[in-house]
Amino acid sequence: MSMPNNADDPRDEYREEGYPGQGQDQPGQLDQTWPRPDHGEQSYRGHGRLRGRKALVTGGDSGIGRAVAIAFAREGADVAIAHLPEEQGDADETVRLIRDAGREGLSLPGDVRDEAFAAQIVDRTRTGLGGLDILVLNAGYQKDRAGLATLETAEFDRVLRTNLYGLMFTARAAVPHLEAGASIIVTASIQAFQPSPTLIDYAMTKAAQVAFVRALAEELGPAGVRVNAVAPGPIWTPLIPATGWDDQKLNAFGQDTPLGRAGQPAEVAGAYVYLASEEASYVSGAVLPVTGGKPL
Structure with missing residues (x-):
């Protein structure tokens, strides 16, 4: 006799159809994104897996960054978020959600393409939160x-300076301060492995990020610092309607995954929690796919 299955069907956890045509300028804004992405504001429940940790999340105002910030805070971490000045409204809401979880939240407005800013956020986090042991690039x-x-x-310069130079500037500033047990997590992409011609420059940077993670994991492993990446597939964030795709592409967004839909930021956050936690103490140099079943 079969036992009752109490698990939710992942095919219909969220919106099963594609997304309505819409557009906005970079950087994407939450109040212009419909339907509104789920960052776990109502659903994420923490279990103390990051209690007492100090985290810095770049691009933490919305999308995957906000979902990670919420999850980290509810797992017990204090969280600083770096974001563009134009995203201050979304950033303020993220900081409020961090503080509602009983943790310290810090907003760091600026552009990671600026070498000085990208480096300074490390010291500003260490000063504002009293340390740094989780860095999410x-x-x-x-x-x-x-x-x-x-x-x-x-445009090529903008993509490289945001996705690679900014990442390197911040990581380079952080490494001398990271002690054994610290963790670096990079947001890579399925594009690193399945590049789309229309995202050729973005895909190039994501492939480079995978090389960065694997090389840095080898360098920092002897010091007890782990370095990993998460490779999301199609995730509905404000970046998507700000990418410049036409209605047809938005209508079909995520429909080509085995699960038949795009993911939500809330569905990615757990991968970052795992990689930052003690459960992943023997995981370094890994690229964890969150792709709705699409293979890397």
Whole structure:
């Protein structure tokens, strides 16, 4: 006799159809994104797995960054978020959610393309929170490209400086201060392994991030510092309607996954909690896919 199955069906946990046509300028804003992404504001329940930890999350105002900040705070960590000045409204709400969890929250407005800012957020986090032992390098930029021949150098520079230079600036500043037990987590992408022609520059940076994670894990492992990546698939965040895709692409967003839908930021956050926690004490140099079943 079969036992009753109390598990939720992952195919219909969230919106099963695609997303309505919409557009906005970079950086994406939550109040212009419909339907509103789920960051776990109502659903995430912590279990003390990061109690007493101090975290810095770049790009923490909305999307995956906000979901990670909420989850970390509810797991017991104090959290600083770096974000663009234009995203202050979303950032303020994220900080409020961190503080509602009983933890210290810190907003750090600026642009990680600026070397000085990207480095300073490490010291500002250490001063504001009293330390740093979890670094989430999540800030990112992507834009739809018509083809390589029309890819402007200024746009190519923006993608590389946001996704690679900013990541390196912050990591380089943090490494001398990370002690055994600390963790670095990078937001890579399925694009590192299945690059789309219309995201060619973004995909290039994501592949480079995977190389960065694997090389840095080898460097820092002897010091007891773990380095890993999460590789999301199609996740509904404000970055998506700000990418410049037409209605047809938005209508089909996430429909080509084995689970048949796009994911939500709340569904990615647990991967970061796991990688930052003691449960992942023997995990370093890994790339954890959260892709709705799409293989890396």
